Amino acid sequence: MSPTARVPESVLDDVRERARTPAVTWLRRGAVALLVVVVALGAVGLLGVRSGTAHATGDGYELTLTYPQIARAGLDVPWDLTVRKPGGFTGPVVIVVDSDYFEMFETQGWTPEPSAETSDASRTYMSVDPPPGDTLTLGFDAYIQPSSQLGHAGSVSVSEKGVDVVTLEFTTWLVP
Template identity: 45%
Template sequence: MVDSTLQDLDDTTQVRAFWIRRAATVVLVLVVAAALFGFLGVRTGEVSASESGYDLSVRYPEIARGGLDTPWEVTVHNDQGFAKELTIAVSGDYFELFETQGFHPEPSDSTRDATMLYLTFTAPQGDTFVVSYDAYVQPSSQRGAAATVAVVESPEHPDPLVEVQYRTRLSP
């Protein structure tokens, strides 16, 4: 005679469910902690290089999200000052991530070849030039992009005097 109706039941399903719930809780806690400490949010990066008498620095969106404003700013410094014009080359497809209000200051000329966008500016007085790009990530953008920014002599002479490379990643 059996005294219990639970005697033949298998309890391994309950133990497995217990560990699955515990693992899911740990994953949830890790995601919340990552969000609290800013690992899942928008982040700005900066890269710089010095060569041929030029110091080039680019502040860019390292991690961005669709629909949000993003910083993009290039600073070029040359102790000797600049000639009549300054040309900055940027990977041509990089700006496809963004909706824009434009460059500040506006380039006096721009041209594009198969890989690069060349922005030519009237050289500033002094030894430092700063250009910013007023933009936000297109809401439909799903993937990030890598970019190269360089100071070049001109679009006709595109060998970089100084260049930096970086990557923008997009999060959902």
Template identity: 40%
Template sequence: MSETSTLDGVRPVTAGPRPLLWRRVGLLMLVVVVVAGLFGFLGDRVGVVEGTAGDGHHLRLEYAQTSRPGLDVPFQITVTRPEGLDPEVTLAITGDYLRLYETQGWYPEPSEQTRDGQWVYLTFATEGQPVMVIDFDAYIQPNAVLPRSGQLAVVVDGEPVDPLSFRTFLFP
């Protein structure tokens, strides 16, 4: 071919078509993502964990199992005790987990809030009721990208007892 030919470097027909493997792999990945989105696997999910703690307390936590940064998420704690709660109940929540949130506050507000190296301790007045529901008005921080694990426990005799474990996974 001459120096001015536009066919220099063009793959000859006799070499056959280029492998379609990479195009097919890319298309398959796209289909998997679309189908996962259609069936709700990539969306927000609410998780629930519950269990018993010392002194007959029953804990239930409704939280964001999967979410995206910047979205409002549920975080509701229910503490029950058939014979009635003590006048004050102290809960312990993993402090590092709470850094995942931008918060508007706890409802009801704790009468006392302290922190040590691992736990945030929240003390609530219960007035002896058998059930107490606590809401955490919060959303995931816009700069949060990594999943976080946490624990929640009732504090009995100054120590968190039988903590519930949970994990929030974040999608970009």
């Protein structure tokens, strides 16, 4: 070693510092701020599972649906339809649902069980025996399939003689 050679004080002495530009600093601050917002929204419950309620009326029927508005795979979710018809029902009630919507569910079944069920390429038709009184409640016992990653839009209708007389539309969003 020559007498003028400098002895390093650390193994990091010859590592250059990287200059940080103002753009990099602001980008890092923005990312941290976004992360803080997401954590805060989650902490107050705004990113969790949420039920929605939708209403529709038409041709003497009133539909009310409680459905999973925001859900997560693997969790139980509500799907309860109430059909009201002042004066009561004169025969079986035909409920029509979008088949694609229900592909994201694992089901335990319908309550009450439809007396007849059929489907075409896109919709499922369920005949439910008329209840006493003017209110029919149809429940779907289900949870979101663990493999489901995206939500779906759907619709439910009451059909008379092959014609939808009232339709209700809704959307379920799935979050990771």
